[in-house]
Amino acid sequence: MTDTRLNKQNIFALGFMTFAFFLGAGNIIFPPLAGQLAGSEVTLAMLGFLVTAVGLPLLTLIAVAIAGGDMESVTRDLPRAVAVTITVAIFIVIGPAFALPRTSLVAYETGMKPLFGEDAVPLWAYTIGFFLVASALALHRGSLIDYIGKILTPILIVLLAILGISVVVEPLAPLGAMTDGTAISAASEAYRSAPFSKGFIEGYNTMDTFGALMFGVLIVDVLRKKGVNDRGFQASYLIQAGIIAAIGLALVYMSLFYLGATSGTVAAGADNGGEILAKYVQGMFGQPGQWILSAVVTLACLTTAIGLTGACSDYFANLLGMQYRTLVVVFAAVSALVANVGLSYLIAVSIPVLIALYPVAVALVVLNLVRRYLNHPKQSFRWVIGIALVLSLLDAIKAAKVPGTTTLVETASHLPLFGYGLAWLIPVTAAVIVALAWPDRSSKD
Incomplete structure (x- = not known):
């Protein structure tokens, strides 16, 4: 060919x-x-x-x-x-x-x-x-x-x-x-x-x-x-x-x-x-x-x-x-x-969804960029993506003003950058650094 x-x-x-x-x-x-x-x-x-x-x-x-x-x-x-x-x-x-x-x-x-x-x-x-x-x-x-x-x-x-x-x-x-x-x-x-x-x-x-x-x-x-x-x-x-x-x-x-x-x-x-x-x-x-x-x-x-x-x-x-x-x-x-x-309604509905999914996509991209340096790619992908998803969901709940979540939002407000809608940023960055430093004690998974 x-x-x-x-x-x-x-x-x-x-x-x-x-x-x-x-x-x-x-x-x-x-x-x-x-x-x-x-x-x-x-x-x-x-x-x-x-x-x-x-x-x-x-x-x-x-x-x-x-x-x-x-x-x-x-x-x-x-x-x-x-x-x-x-x-x-x-x-x-x-x-x-x-x-x-x-x-x-x-x-x-x-x-x-x-x-x-x-x-x-x-x-x-x-x-x-x-x-x-x-x-x-x-x-x-x-x-x-x-x-x-x-x-x-x-x-x-x-x-x-x-x-x-x-x-x-x-x-x-x-x-x-x-x-x-x-x-x-x-x-x-x-x-x-x-x-x-x-x-x-x-x-x-x-x-x-x-x-x-x-x-x-x-x-x-x-x-x-x-x-x-x-x-x-x-x-x-x-x-x-x-x-x-x-x-x-x-x-x-x-x-x-x-x-x-x-x-x-x-x-x-x-x-x-x-x-x-x-x-x-x-x-x-x-x-x-x-x-x-x-x-x-x-x-x-x-x-x-x-x-x-x-x-x-x-x-x-x-x-x-x-x-x-x-x-x-x-x-x-x-x-x-x-x-x-209508445009205004569509934009309003999409914002919490984007806040929930964007950090997951960002974490996925970063992990693929550094994958060759990961000694344990499968475990690293799973827990870094998990951290990104959990914290981004907190940001999304706040943005959507979900009824009955006032206590959860107030508790999450102590997280760094939560007030800016970026609660995921520091923990995910730290998780990626830990994944890169994770030593290879056996064969790569």
């Missing part, structure tokens, strides 16, 4: 495709709001956000590449039932439960409604049309590099560059300024007291660490369909694509944070980042700007929906023994149905 090698053009196209998969709904709507609320503390908040929204996804892609390019390899040291449960939970969250429906909702709220109004196209009709297009493109995975990496993403990058350069060169207001000329309002208290950790938690909302677990597997599959069968080259191309995507995402986030921090005079009191973005662009470019924004948002959400649909369908096809094409249709239909609950 011949083994194809990618040239530089195809490697960049692969990187652009990876960037487009990541740049979706959450990546566009959360940074502007965080930037506005952070105000003069925007730099520290942005750095925290970049850790979880850029650094962790890049490390996740590297971990997937090192592990072997599939979720079975990533979770191989966990008991089968635990591995499947964690993976299924992540794929459902990043798929039809939250992230996939959110792509169409953001495209509708920020890309379509400001131009035509909700009376022109109702939400249910828009979501059906959106997922019909996404599923049709997801059915042709072998061509993803060609029509996303070489066509859609370059258009998206040009549009984003126009917006980003304009924001930096000629912002609409000074950092943190409000319509009355005062500093940013008291609503940003969390950012004034702990801007970095607040930005760190906000980065969860992008779901990109979850996405990286899925996209890493999908990209390896795309490479196979391009004829790249050598695992070493697959890992190399995946890492190169991840670096290109990370650079692109970092530039987009920095410009959107700055946009939010300088939006107080045109979008004070906005409910979400999509509204801030729409008002800012309207103020800077007028109606032509709204067309640019609509094109950016729609393309970004569509490319992410294609990637998520393909990755979810591929995983469950292997798990359940079902046809990939059938699952593409099923996930698209379910996502269109869930999207009709």
Whole structure:
């Protein structure tokens, strides 16, 4: 069997495709709001956000590449039932439960409604049309590099560059300024007291660490369909694509944070980042700007929906023994149905779930990165993941304000960083260090 090698053009196209998969709904709507609320503390908040929204996804892609390019390899040291449960939970969250429906909702709220109004196209009709297009493109995975990496993403990058350069060169207001000329309002208290950790938690909302677990597997599959069968080259191309995507995402986030921090005079009191973005662009470019924004948002959400649909369908096809094409249709239909609950409700429901699952995904990634240095990988994976899960559940219970848990939350409040939603961070870090120092008294398990 011949083994194809990618040239530089195809490697960049692969990187652009990876960037487009990541740049979706959450990546566009959360940074502007965080930037506005952070105000003069925007730099520290942005750095925290970049850790979880850029650094962790890049490390996740590297971990997937090192592990072997599939979720079975990533979770191989966990008991089968635990591995499947964690993976299924992540794929459902990043798929039809939250992230996939959110792509169409953001495209509708920020890309379509400001131009035509909700009376022109109702939400249910828009979501059906959106997922019909996404599923049709997801059915042709072998061509993803060609029509996303070489066509859609370059258009998206040009549009984003126009917006980003304009924001930096000629912002609409000074950092943190409000319509009355005062500093940013008291609503940003969390950012004034702990801007970095607040930005760190906000980065969860992008779901990109979850996405990286899925996209890493999908990209390896795309490479196979391009004829790249050598695992070493697959890992190399995946890492190169991840670096290109990370650079692109970092530039987009920095410009959107700055946009939010300088939006107080045109979008004070906005409910979400999509509204801030729409008002800012309207103020800077007028109606032509709204067309640019609509094109950016729609393309970004569509490319992410294609990637998520393909990755979810591929995983469950292997798990359940079902046809990939059938699952593409099923996930698209379910996502269109869930999207009709509305954007605000979907975001509110997803936050506690993300807080519960994100530390588990982070621990899984870190353990895969250091696995070669572990003398007892099976035991290490099991108790580090267990610690991450228990402590993240405490953070999630607090965030969800579960009835009857007041005493539990008050007791847990003595844990370091619990007040910041990071009770898991120090114990999990310590557990990984102990796992690395655990001596080898027998053969490796």
